[in-house]
Amino acid sequence: MSQLQQVKNTHYPLGYWQKVTLSILLIALIILPFADIEIVNFDPFLELTRMVDGLMTPDFFATEYLFQAIIQTVNFAILGVCLGLILGTPLALIYQHPIISGCCAFLRAIHEIFWALLFLQIFGLSPLTGILAITIPFAATFxxxxxxxxxxxxxxxxxxxxxxxxxxxRxxxxxxxxxxxxxxxxxxYRFECALRSSAVLGFIGMPTLGFYMETAFRQGHYSEGAALLIIFIALIGTIRYWCPPKLLGVYLVIACVTLIDIPNVDSSLLVRFISQDILPSALANASRLAEVQWSSLYTWFSTLISEQAIPGALATITLALLALAVSHIVTLNAHAMASKHLWPTPLTWLGQLILLIGRSVPEYILAFIFLMLLGPSMLPAVIALAIHNGCVIAYLTVKQSNSIAPQQMQMSKLNQFNYHIMPSIYPNMMALMFYRFEIIVRETAVFGILGIMTLGFYIDSNFSEIRYSNALVLITCTALLNVAIDILSRRLLKLPKTSQTSC
Amino acid sequence: MITIDNLNLHYDKTAGYNTDIKETSTQVIFDLSLTINEGEKVAIIGPSGAGKSSLLHHLYQELQGNAALCSQRQGLVDNLSIYHNIFMGALARHHWLFNLVNLIRPFKKELSNVSSLCQQLELDQPLAKKVDKLSGGQRQRVALARALYQQQNIFIGDEPFSALDPLMASRLLETVLKRHKTVIMVMHDRELAMSAFDRVIALDKGHLVLDSQQHSVDHQQITALYQTSAVA
Incomplete structure (x- = not known):
């Protein structure tokens, strides 16, 4: 009798990763009603059929200056990475200093696009804008x-x-x-990221592939857009063939030679920007400290925070958390799709190709495509982030899981996968997921430029309304939000201390 | 040359892999006094866990800058070639610029020096081979060569021949003894220790139990030392 009692009372607590996974999904479910995820487009299928048509008939000759666009995309990436290395490597040696690491975290938290928007005001559409926009966050990451x-x-x-x-x-x-x-x-790996960033800079007018991609998609020239997309994916998928480390020096020289002319920097513009444009009007109009109208400054600041920063931050966090949950689902499926433990080898190649496509297309371009299909809401951004990040994590996890030797036991492939492979890789997969979360938050802000009401939306509108002071405050808010989330997620989670640096 | 007086050493477990805070440090050396004179060849023997390595590393620290260490952990850099690993012994003899250039393009003179050293140590592998491709015995000889290439007066070795066959071990030991004025070495092979060194020190559970300078040592005594420890 007593034995029976014991058996009844045996309770089996949830494991640590089960709890973490369930909380991610639960949080997503709770915030779902507050997110704006309706499908606004009335006839998504019409647009979809036109896109698929375009994809089937890619037109590689429609783009004028195609070759130049590719060269510029590569140039920005190479010069950005090289300058990033030159600045970042010495910083790595003194990174333990809290001031250095704090500054780097701050610089890293601001997305390339925001850096570009900022430099655009000073240097205009000069290559300097594109290169610096890549250099600064990359140096901090390096x-x-x-x-x-x-x-x-x-x-x-x-x-x-x-x-x-x-x-x-020594x-x-x-x-x-x-x-x-x-x-x-x-x-x-970072060079690959730089190519993506470089393409994305096209969306704000830099002469890279992204510029022509955006134009083609916006005008509905899907054949041209598809061709550009294919070229871009091929460019990223074949990096190791066209850019072996030995040729890097050669490319660097080529990049410097073929870079479109850098116009002279108008120093008066720079001075004006720093001393006038970025200051709030209450400060800019005052010539002495005594003349500063503190009350109007306070009103300006509090309105900005309550009307733009807080709603923007809330939307950013909502979007990021939803994207995290969906990314998790995409990762699990994408990993299963390309795992050699489930499928015969030729089928896993197909899975690998899908992963390559998923991780090569910048999330920004994915979001742009889904935006055309589904209309303006958070949904396209969630899908885009989930596909891109899910494929990146799945790609890294497949590398790990394919190197695991199968158990010497008689069991079916599915059982092998569920009982041996998944438990071995799951902690690492989750760790990658949380490292990616920082990147998701960072990318989330950028979707504002596509009209999704995250912090980036307010930043972009302030730039276009020439309210630089507002934009600067909001960029700072974005950076602080990212730093805070980064610190918080590190504190909350006990992640395995492996070198997940390739993420 | 070096005198230690009533030495007590603690091994901090929390500094290692064991992160359990409840575990405090354990003492590995108890009240040990020892004097080693210049020109002596000293072997340290004793069962595992007797504190030999701890004593040796302490001696190395005390002699800082004047001794070459060949540690049990080897500390080879897997991504570098045999040549570069051995050259690391000579880093202090050259300007940093010389060392940096040598990392990219080895200098001829250094190459031939290292090559002849390898011949002496019976290491017949291409110098450009990475050390992660080597066997345990070959790695051990690279670590030994690096210590020899420091060209110091004092050699401190922690079982530098443990992965080699006994005949090669005695040949290489001869080379080491010939090239250094003072040698302090933890020895795995008791017979070799007693035949090749002029002084043998035995440790057991952190205590100095035998010093051939003070006592005449017979084989039975030492065999007994290993046996009692094995039982306990």
């Missing part, structure tokens, strides 16, 4: 990731090196040499 990689390397070589050797020799031989392959691999 600083942090390189610092993490170097920190994870072993100290034991240093122990055996003669302590009288100078610090530079550091290069004992530390840098150890992690060089990781540093190279990460740089290569």
């Amino acid at each position: 600083a942090r990731v390189f610092h993490d990689i170097i920190n994870q390397s072993s100290d034991s070589p240093l122990e055996s090196i003669d302590s009288r050797a100078d610090i530079i020799s 550091f290069t031989y004992g530390k840098i040499a150890q992690v060089m392959p990781q540093l190279m691999a990460y740089t290569r």
Whole structure:
């Protein structure tokens, strides 16, 4: 009798990752009613058939200056990454300083597009705008990731090196040499990201592939748009063939030569921008500190925060959380689709191709396409973010799961997958997911430029209304929000301490 | 040359992989006094966990800058070639600029020095080979070569021949003894320790239990030391 009682009382608590997963989905369900996700377009299928038609008949010769657009896309990416390396590598060595890491977190949190919008006011449509917009956030990212990689390397070589050797020799031989392959691999990955960012800068007018893509899609020239998209995916999918590390120097020279002319920077414009344009009117009109109308300054600031920053931030968080939940679902499916533990090898190639397409197309362009299909609401952004991030995470997880040896046990493929593969990769997959969350929040803000009412929407409108001071305050809010979310998610979750740097 | 007086060493468990805070540090060396004179060749023996490595690393720290260490952990850089790993021994002899250039394009003179050192250590592998492609015994000889390439007067070794066959071990030991004025080495092979060194020190559970300088040592005593420890 007592034994029976015991059996009845055996309760089996939820595991840590089960709880985390359930909370993500639950949070998404709770905020769902507050999100604006209706389908506004009356006839999405008409647009869809036209798009599919375009995809079937890509027109590679419709774009004038196509070659130049490709060159400029690559140029911005190469120069941006190289400058980012030059600035970021030294910072990586002093990154442990809280001021440095704080500044880097702040710079990193501002999206390339916002940097570009900012530089656009100073340099105009000069290549300088595009290059700097990539350089600054990339330098901050390199600083942090390189610092993490170097920190994870072993100290034991240093122990055996003669302590009288100078610090530079000890550091290069004992530390840098150890992690060089990781540093190279990460740089290569970031180059891929830079190509995406470079294309996306086209959406605000830089002469890259994105510019022609946007024009083609907006005008309904889907054959031309599809061709550009295919070229772009092929460009990213074949990086390792056209840009081996040995040729990087050659490309750098080519990039400098073929860069469209950099117009002279009008220094008076720069001075005006800093001393006049970005100041709120209450400050700009006052010549002395005594003349500043503090009350009007306060009214301006509080109105801005309550009417734009807070609603924008709420929309940003809502969108990001929904996207996280949907990304999770996409990741699980996409991973299963390309796993060699479930399918015969030729089928997994198909899955890999789908993953390549999913992760190569910038989420911004995906959102743009879904926006045409579904009309302006949060839904296109959620789908776009989920597809892109789901495919990135699935791509990294498939790499890991395909290297796991199957159990030497008689069981079906599905059982093998569920009982052996998934449990082994799940913590890592979730860790990737949360590292990606920072990126999701960052990207979310950008969808504002497509008309989704996130912080980016208000920033973009303020730029177009020439209210630079407002835009600057909102950009700062965006950056602070990202930093806060980053700190919070690190505190809340005990993530496995693996080197998830390639994310 | 070096004297230690009533040394007590603690091994901090929290600094290692064990992150449990309840575990406090354990003492590994108890009240140990020892003097080692210049020109002595000292072997340290004892059962595992006797505190040999801790004592050795302490001695290395005390002699900082004057001794070459060949540690059990090896500390090889897997991404570098045999040549670069061995060259690391010479970092202190050159300007950093020389070292950086050498990392990209090895200098001829250094290459031939390293090559002849490898020959002495019976390491017949291409110098450009990465060390992660080597076997355990080959890696151990690269670590040994790096320590030798420091060209110091004092050599401190922590079982530097444990992965080598006994004959090769005694040949290489001869090389090490010949190239250094003072040698302090933890030895795995008791017989070799007693035949090749002029002084043998035995540790057991953190205590100095035997010093051949003070006592005449017979084999039975040492065998007994290992046996009692194995039982306990």
